[in-house]
Amino acid sequence: MTWMLTGGAGYIGAHIVRAFQEIDLPVVVLDDLSAGVRGNVPADVPFVQASVQDRDAVRAAMREHGVTGLLHLAAKKAVGESVERPLLYWDENVGGMVDLLQAAADEGVERVLFSSSAAVYGNPPVELVTEETPTGPLSPYGGTKLVGEQVLRDLAAADPSLRWSALRYFNVAGAGAPALGDRSIANLVPMTFRALSESRNPQLFGDDYDTRDGSCVRDYIHVVDLAAAHAAAAKRLDEGPLGEVYNVGRGEGVTVTEVLSTVRTVTGINFEVDVVPRRAGDPTAYYADPSKIADHLGWTARLDLEAMVRSAWEGWQTQH
Ligand SMILES: NC(=O)c1ccc[n+]([C@@H]2O[C@H](COP(=O)([O-])OP(=O)(O)OC[C@H]3O[C@@H](n4cnc5c(N)ncnc54)[C@H](O)[C@@H]3O)[C@@H](O)[C@H]2O)c1
Structure with missing residues (x-):
């Protein structure tokens, strides 16, 4: 039961790698280092430098490391930049996710956790936001996260053996x-x-x-708490299905x-x-x-x- 963490050399991913290690869940990190740092990945964790858009490299890494679960963090995340360069965000965040999920399907990976965001709610009509609060992203970035969730929903409808959840992070610090x-x-x-x-x-x-x-x-949510939520979700997803989307905040x-x-x-x-x-x-x-x-x-x-x-x-x- 090995989990592949895409974007595991980034800020949040680096913390999640450590949270997985704490509960003895084996991990492999796949990251293109476009924003992450190699030194964020512990020396005893296998590291593959590749883009999620490189299906051959992803497939090979999944096979080599016996990957059974996928935690997809790799994304571009600057809201303002997404407004200025929407195609970059749709290509990287949604196109990249489709490439990654295709590779995962080819390799029979049946567990997926996805880094979503409170940005899917846009300007919510209520202060206390539940998962039932209507979504309405205000930026291409938020749009890519909402579509990412929908891609997983569609995939699970076509293939009931797929178990997935998306975690909607609030403000991480x-x-x-x-x-x-x-x-x-x-x-x-x-x-x-x-x-x-x-x-x-x-x-x-x-x-x-x-x-x-x-x-x-x-x-505001501490990144260490956020990482612990992922480790708990991955462990549970290995045991049985979870809900589709979860708010992660204080x-x-x-x-x-x-x-x-x-x-x-x-x-x-x-x-x-x-x-x-x-x-x-x-x-x-x-x-x-x-x-x-x-x-x-x-x-x-x-x-x-x-x-x-x-x-x-x-x-x-x-x-x-
Ligand atoms: N930081 C926040 O406040 C926040 C809030 C909500 C959601 N998120 C989401 O959490 C995830 C992680 O965010 P972060 O703050 O750690 O960002 P980050 O930029 O530190 O980490 C992203 C990692 O993904 C890697 N990456 C980017 N594109 C890639 C690609 N095509 N192939 C392989 N690797 C690639 C980068 O090198 C980096 O290491 C993102 O999906 C982000 O949208 C973050």
Whole structure:
């Protein structure tokens, strides 16, 4: 029972590899290193440098390592870039997934876990988002995640032996070890660290939302908790079917101002913020209802916002 982790050299994948090792689930990583780092993969984990779009290389790796489960993380993930270069995202995220699933089908792989995103909800009509909340992605990136789920649904309808689940991550932050910190600067926490490193005030996009302090509310989840959810899901998928989609969040709404205040506490830097106009399309407030994954897998998040910011800061200082 070996799981192939595509994108296992990336930020989240590196943590999942370790979570699988902790419960003795054998893994092989397939990553083209377009964004990931070879050093993120432990030396005792087999590593294949290839694109998910290279069906021959994927098939050969699956055969060589006796792969029975596939955890598909490899993707392009920058929402803004996806708006500017939609074809790149449809090609990499959906085209790449079709290539990968074709190779998996050829090799008889019957378990698939997929990295989806809260971006599938777009601007949800409610604050507490369940898996039944209507989807409506606002970007090509979110669209590719929703279509990825649909591809798996269609495939399972055609082949009932396929077991699959998609995990919809909310806002991921933190690091399990300083060297594994997020290297991309796309989210609030690393963007704030970058501003501080450049002696600039972090920007706050709008302070006039209808929330407790006027800033947007989101759900932040520690990458170590997220990784544990994957390990639990993979183990269960080996034993029997699971639900199709799961929210993975803490189930707690936190404002941007509260995150910035935690950054002040952790860094000891008493910075001011520059309030700038709202960004187009930013929903006011939403957070996960994680009760489905808690019911089905017994998984709940354990690490709080301060643990996320503290570990992310240690990672930032190590990498910069
Ligand atoms: N980071 C977040 O906040 C977040 C939130 C929701 C969902 N996700 C999803 O989680 C997954 C992992 O995200 P991450 O933050 O670890 O990103 P990341 O960029 O750190 O990792 C992605 C990995 O995939 C690899 N990759 C990309 N294209 C590839 C290809 N064609 N073939 C093989 N490897 C390829 C990259 O080299 C990288 O190692 C992505 O699917 C992302 O969309 C991330």
